[in-house]
Amino acid sequence: MDFINAFVVLANFVIVPGLAYGAQLALGALGVTLIYGILRFSNFAHGDTMAFGTAITIIGTNALLALGITFGPLPTALLALPFGIAITCLLLLGTDWAVYKFYRTKKAAPVILVIVSMGVMFVMNGIVRFIIGVNDINFADGERFVVTARGFREATGLAEGLAIRTTQVITVVVALIAMALLFWFLNKTRTGKSMRAFSDNEDLALLSGINPDRVVMVTWMIVAALATTAGVLYGLDKSFKAFTYFQLLLPIFAAAIVGGLGNPLGAIAGGFVIAFSEVTVTYAWRRVVSYLLPEDMAPDGLLQLMSTDYKFAVSFAILIIVLLFKPTGLFKGQSV
């Protein structure tokens, strides 16, 4: 019994939140890795793209709510998500047309594009603040829990409860659907394969008649969808704040690099690796351990390896450790 209780505590505080956070990071990292693979630079504006998509989705959600439309037990934001994606798509395509395209035709060094993306980051950050402000916004509605702690205790008779929030389930489900769609697209469709070919060998792709402008356009569209979805899921699970999204850049980059930049499978693995290490290292293990050990050996301390404020340190330490052993990341990079 104690063992099951320990597991329930673990599931409640580590596994379920870790899965949800991991899925959000993975979606974010997928966007970064796609840009890295095809446009060949790390996009510093990615966090702000996520923020923009979420901001638009929030506006859409509010409009739907004003019309009296809800999504029943599910968050209304899911209904507004396609709208958010579409607008973000326009923004990214517009940015590409106005900013990045010029450097592509000039065959600019990738690091110049990184600096350019810094400029775009500033602009997008400003735009997001313009349209939605800097405050914390909670836009999750509908049913809050799929499984409540009390309901779980009553149903199982265990001492510990397991609470699973709707947003956590939605996050994992939506992320899985998005990933499956992405992999199907990249591996099975003609356009998807042409994107992988372009990422692998640009010159040969051109010789094969692949249109680079089209590849880039489709990439931005997919990135818009991934970034908006990631941002909305993160916002539903926690809350929306422009600055938090900017700060997500570090764990997202860490996830993409740990997995192997340019490799979508790696981005997903990296997302979960970073998420779980953050959650496990900053979790206070006392309750789990006290169930597993005999009573007289119960620990006094919290058994927390590091305070939650050091979660960035954890992402970063994992990153360094992985790079020391596998300089190209867990999965070999570069095969979008």
Added chain:
Amino acid sequence: MSNPYQDGRGNKDRSITNPAGQGSEMPRSKSGKVTAAGDSTAFLIGEAMTGGYGKGPDILHACTIAVERGEIAVIVGPNGAGKSTAMKAVFGMLNVRSGRVLLDGEDITALTPQDRVVKGMGFVPQTSNIFTSMTVEENLEMGAFIRRDDFRDTMAQVYDLFPILKEKRNQAAGELSGGQRQQVAVGRALMTKPKVLMLDEPTAGVSPIVMDELFDRIIEVARTGIPILMVEQNARQALEIADKAYVLVQGRNAHTGTGKELLADPEVRRSFLGG
């Protein structure tokens, strides 16, 4: 540096930039017009081509390369003679300042390499000529990218020509051996059903045994009726299979003739074939 946008200050930070597979500066401007050329003598001919890369100095000087239907033509010559450059000129990858390129009675001098592929030229570069992270089959599919019709027949033909590729069709092309990679590269180029196939040093860096096998395959491809233009480092073997051969020296035609003629030519023997 002339182009400030290309000045990356020597930065090599892998966490932010990705050099792998990055494109080189190929002419990507719009194609010009194709005109009929009634006086064409050969199926594919680069006539009196003079030019060089970008705004650089001329490498080719009135160089002429031609290939007839159903024939194998090879370009040989010492290092730095401009062999690959001559082939790239025929393919439109450098600025031809004077001279013209004719294919099947049409003047295609103004076309970009991409449009020449559409016109029926298949080109196998010397290096980076496959998509290493994609499977063999996907490589062939990408070769057929410009075709909107059913290309399963062509793929079957390629698999007939290169049976090893059929065996390994679901393997990543980058995992194959050097000789097998070259077969993937040639197979990829054949997927467009080209009217002419151009190979830039297909045997570079493979062992002698594999080289012999590759030459056999190339002859087989030629037997299917596709004319082949090939640049070769291994002059003797190349001349043995050549119907027509060009010896280039410093970007100029030095000797021209059938493979056998050149093999017999004492001067060619002395200077390139080591006696």
Added chain:
Amino acid sequence: MNPAIRAPLLFGFVAVLMIGTGIVQGWNSALLILNMGLISAIMALGVNLQWGFAGLFNIGVMGFVALGGLAAVLVSTPPTPGAFAAGGWNILIGLTLGAATVVAAVLAQSRMQKGRLRTFTTLAILIVGFFVYRAVFDPGVDAIEAINPSVSGNIGGLNLPILLSWPVGGLLAGAAAWVIGKTALGLRSDYLAIATLGIAEIIIAVLKNEDWLSRGVKNVIGLPRPVPFEIELQQDPAFVERALSLGMNPVTASGIYTKLAYAGLFVVVLLILLWMAEKALNSPWGRMMRAIRDNETAARAMGKDVTARHLQIFILGSAICGIAGAMMTTLDGQLTPGSYQPLRFTFLVWVMVIVGGSGNNWGAVLGGILIWWLWVQVEPMGLALMQLLSSGLTDGSALQTRMIDAAAHMRLLTMGLLMLIVLRFSPRGLIPER
């Protein structure tokens, strides 16, 4: 335009901006901007050294600046009575043990035969070391943080003149840069960007959470100053008399006097660093750095140790940022870890370097002062613009409120647009590298 005329013209333009600010908004405001502009110029100098001359992509400027701020606290504040006795040794020994653990793990990695045993030993060293470190370190922290937490609760400093903290800030930042560079530049390919991005966040997290060190988010205020306090001047009859004789309000005059004193100190530091940077870059060392930047393969073939040179310049540039950080904390008179944000302290410095001219020290200085001026002035300018634009609307209408609120966010937008415009139309910056 001829670069020989262009640079003086641009500096003249900045001078005009400053003087204009002085006339319109008052000399106190102008000097406030100038002082922070001078500090920004030093930060830009540091980043320019790394990016402009070695192509190193440092996006952790914020961390080095914060380390400089920490140095100001550790050098200048008085020691907390009894703190060291209570937990100082535990902390020192704990940190030593922590460092020893890392060294032991690194040694195990490099000395042992590859295999499962090595992985196991390394992991064991790390895990055991971590718990030993915590066991020694934590009691010390608790003891120190228990001492009068509302006022101190930290270990305090050395009670030395705060000017001394400027070089110490540089040393601290340089030491951190050594660790980062050793790790990130030593890997098979560079991972400097992500490493600096991460370390900067970690440094801020340490400053926010390690209360024993610098009181964390409780902030350290009232740092000693290298110049007299305004209030002291106002109480000094001689000063008041002199101010009145010049026809100035003594309160304004005291503000201007202290700010001018700061400005003098900053200009001296800036000129010394600028002189050193110019000297170094025209020396054989500087030529070698540029040779490495322009053709690393050739430089390597000539026997240059590229990694070591990169490490060197990375440490130097970061140390300069550390000096600037200590100067900034000195100017502010307080250390507030919560105020360190990457947009302001990392990316804005990058804007300064790019706009000023990468690879040109004068460009970096110009960029630093000019961009800082703009950063401060964009908000009032945006507000004025919005008020003008919305003047036709009814007062208090939703749109008008919204437009005026939006002015607060003009800064980021303007900085981004400026950077994009310069990158596109003048990619070498305002004062290009010769």
